[in-house]
Amino acid sequence: MSGVSEGRLPEQSGERIERDSELSFTFDGREVSGLEGDTIGSALYANGQRTFSRSFKYHRRRGLLCCAGQCPNCLVAVDGAPGVRACTEPVREGMKVEHMNASPSLNFDVMRATDLVGGPFTPPGFYYKTFIRPRRFWPLYEKVLRHAAGLGKLRKSQPEREWRTEYRRRHADVLVVGGGAAGLNAAATAAELGADVVLADEGPEPGGRLLAEGGVTYARELVERARRAGVEILPNAPALGSFDGLVPVWQGDTLHQIRAQRQIFATGAIEQPLLFPGNDLPGVMLSGGARRLIGMYAVQPGARAVVATVDDRGLHAALALIDAGVEVVCVADLRERANGSAAGALQRMNVELLSGSTVLEARGRGELDSVVIGPPGANEGGRTFGCDLLVVSGGSAPATSLIAQAGGKTSYDEARGHFALAHVPDAVHVAGEVTGHAELEAAERSGMAAGADAAHALGFGDAQSRERADAERERLSATRASDSSVAVPPPVTSERDGKCFACLCEDVTAKDIHLSVEEGYDSIELSKRYTTTTMGPCQGRMCQLPAVRLMAKETGTSMADVGTTTPRPPWHAVPLGAFAGRPFEPAKRSSIHARHRELGANVMWAGDWRRAYDYGDPKAEAMAVHKAAGLIDVSTLGKLIVQGPDAGEFLDRLYPNRFSNLKPGRIRYGVIASDAGRIMDDGTICRLDDESFYVTTTSSGAGAIYDWFTWWLADWQLDVQIVDMTQGLSAVNLAGPRARAIMGRVTELDCSAEAFTYLDGKQAEVAGVPCLILRIGFVGEVGYEIHCPAAQGEHLWDALMDAGRELGVKPFGLEPQRLLRLQKLHILIGQDTDSESNPFGAAMSWIVKLDKEQDFIGKWALQHYENEQLETTLVGFTLQNGHVPTEGAVVMPENGSPMGQVTSARYSEKLGRVIGMAWVPAALAKDGARITISDEDKRFEGEVQTSPFYDPDGEILRS
């Protein structure tokens, strides 16, 4: 294919192509020439291509139909991306265009056999009927079926499927959807009154029907007026839906999330096809499609045409065809009598005008070669006309889907044969042909009125502008919605042989709708789900109205009774990737994170933090803590300042144990229970002074506990204030027999066992950094948990590592910490407990002070738990055979069903055996009891231990 000028008409007024700017691309490997401004569709059509795709199920040839991005007929793959509409996608130099859904080629598709021989065997849902047995073969069937049907193939290579997409949040006073005459007037008017306006239009250039109907210059003037007024115009940007005021608009690689206080829908109307046998043949084209090819791209849509219409739209198209040099052999107008200037003009040109007639059948092998014209319903006879182009216009359907998603309602308009708007929700305005104002002047007036109304509702404008808007509305109301008469077409024009497609996307025929009703799917919603009508790429634009007509006919009910299906987003086909946007994965990192990386840490997610799992050898790291000293970054702990005169009482109310009697400078462990007495979190609380406490929580519980605290504070109205310092403070835990010696090198604080005892909390400078030092020991050795401003956390870490280097200090990560704490039977909330665990079952009855004078959260429930016989209890256990059970392995009694589960298990180098924690039957919660653990289909004998495995009396911790 080549030759840019061949097939092009002389220059058309307002054509979009630039004749001096030639572009080259390939279609199925063949080089094709186009012009700047061409779409893929117009360029290919100008080069003689008539078949653009193969249909979804029957693999029938499909050609250009709407040329407006409304139908599925021209879907192609562009540079590997499937599902691109050739009729709206601009041509780019070097682009690689390929057909979809046909093999081995577009012209010879072996799957066409389904159309030729498979018709009776492929009713709706045939795959579930025909391929149901034997059931075990279904995965194979499914694979074959998925290959046979579909809407293109994604590239196999992941990198080739990726492209950058953006989310762009845009607030506006007014959003106008639709860039035709009405939308442009609405946008300009609202903006001129001072509103911040965004206009989104599906087409590559705003202007709507003006572009194809000789109004390009005027359309561009309207665009310029809107731009001057400050309207942000988004071309090639279909609105996808309406979600409570949020309208996503897809534009290339950007998904605009537009939140406007007022929305104006000027979405126009969609020209409808007629239903007759052969209505999908290449060569059958909507009148709008033919006019776009001529007016915008100077492409002659055919040589010899027949026009079939139900209103003046087809007559105007016939005139445009004649102007373009097409021989119009006849115009079939379903109306009994067509008046008006267009009909007169055709008569003067001696075009045969057949009133009360329509197209009964289209014929051709591969492409259209003739049509039969006659009165509707004539199953025999009729006049046959040879032609290569059949231009049809089956009336229009207002594009109300987005308005309906915003809360609008439609009702059936008997006179015009479509569903028209009956209710428009608050904050939504409508304008143009979607409201029935199809003529240019009326569309413009309705746009101006809608724009003014939207702006006025937001407080823009003045008395004069309101007067002007009122006058505009009066003039509009004096205008008939449309002065063109319409003949409502029958569901199908004839019952002749041949497939008559109601839904081009999904290859659903009129017969399929009939079958669906026969099988009991006799409502439009059920039929939709059964036949998949309206569920294809056109989203019902082309098939909703025909399907409703067919359903009314088949069920013997009225169109109004049948109603429409629920319009759901997306209103326009969109790649899933557009919704992905740029991924946001908020990751918290401690101020020491870079050091961990330098030290070779394996980093993992721990809640929403990135943490050092280990530094390559977790066992050695744990042993270093026992033998010398280890340093771990625990900045992820939740850290709350709770202060005020009632701070002690506040904590007493939140925790089952007491804090009001905690002395300043001392620390106490606390478990937080829910109001159902279940364990929520744990941590330590250090009293800083009479009115200030420093509360730590688990890393993953920090946010929830802050919320819990503030929620209860709002309820109790105590004189307390809470500040979350989790991200503001770094914390490290220096632990091991040489920790004290290391501390002696970096602080002047007396860290002797006598001066700084276990569970003391002191403030001092460490390596010049102001710190709060907590003498606690989660890992079982003498330990100092040092908290400091995050901005100096890395300095503190470096200082401790430097000071401890010759004493053997090693960094240790999360994994060795888990082993070390397991040796002490220190629980991990969420690991060793679940949402049902209470302190009694978790062997922490000592922490529940039911005799506390202060009522506290969960007290009622905990009183009941205290008096109830426990079913299971959390205990330690050891295994002698070296097997480390899986966390979650089942604890079995001698006989019977599972009675518990392992929550933690590790091999301890220090202890030389496997240790763990498990929930076991309460009767077994005693030292020396034997338990059986079932893991990986094997059983292992273990022994219960209720005291810590390491330093059971806490002598080391306290030393």
Add this chain to the structure above:
Amino acid sequence: MSSLAFLSPGSSVTSRSPMEPGAAAAGAVFEERDGWKVAVSFPDEDLSRVGFADMSHLGKLEIQGDVAAVTGHDLKRGSALRADGAWFCPYSAQRAVVLCSPADTASLRDRLGAAAAGAPSLSSVIDTTTAQGALTIAGPLAGELFARFTALDLRPQVTPVFGFRPGSVARTGGAILCEAPDRYLMLFGAALGQYVWTVVADAAEHLGGGPVGVDALPSLDAAEAPDA
């Protein structure tokens, strides 16, 4: 040491921003200023489209309680006040954050703390300087940059100069202060600094922008509210 002294960075050790790794990777030139290691310039820095500067060194003081009594200002929700070189940004009538230069943080903390002690109801001032990271985003495309990661409405008619908008930024809790036309200061959790830097740098790059040093930002000394 007072009971909350460990919340404030010590003066003998250099403080570092959570975004320092990102700035260093982008070629920042650092200087120590008022105890902080500050990115003062970047190669090829340019504010003609959009630029972002690490301002985490700004002092941040959280006031809870009787904000008016502590600050001496009647702060209106949604609008910050600039006085004595500091920003007073109200979250509510009972909570505000004060942003100031690092050199002024200690003295301002003490002064406000004294006022809090004398307030008629429980009031407090806590140094949260290290709890929050801060980025100034400036340039004609600043609003467009924000549109890539926040749904906060930063149009001038909604967020005028001195407007203060707490909300979600890049799917984390944060706040945005409009310091001047086309110039915003964004606050967010310090531990998210590296993440936020990545998000902002990525979005800025695709808008033709990049990081800038604090020296590239015009002085705000003359910053005035539009109606001042």
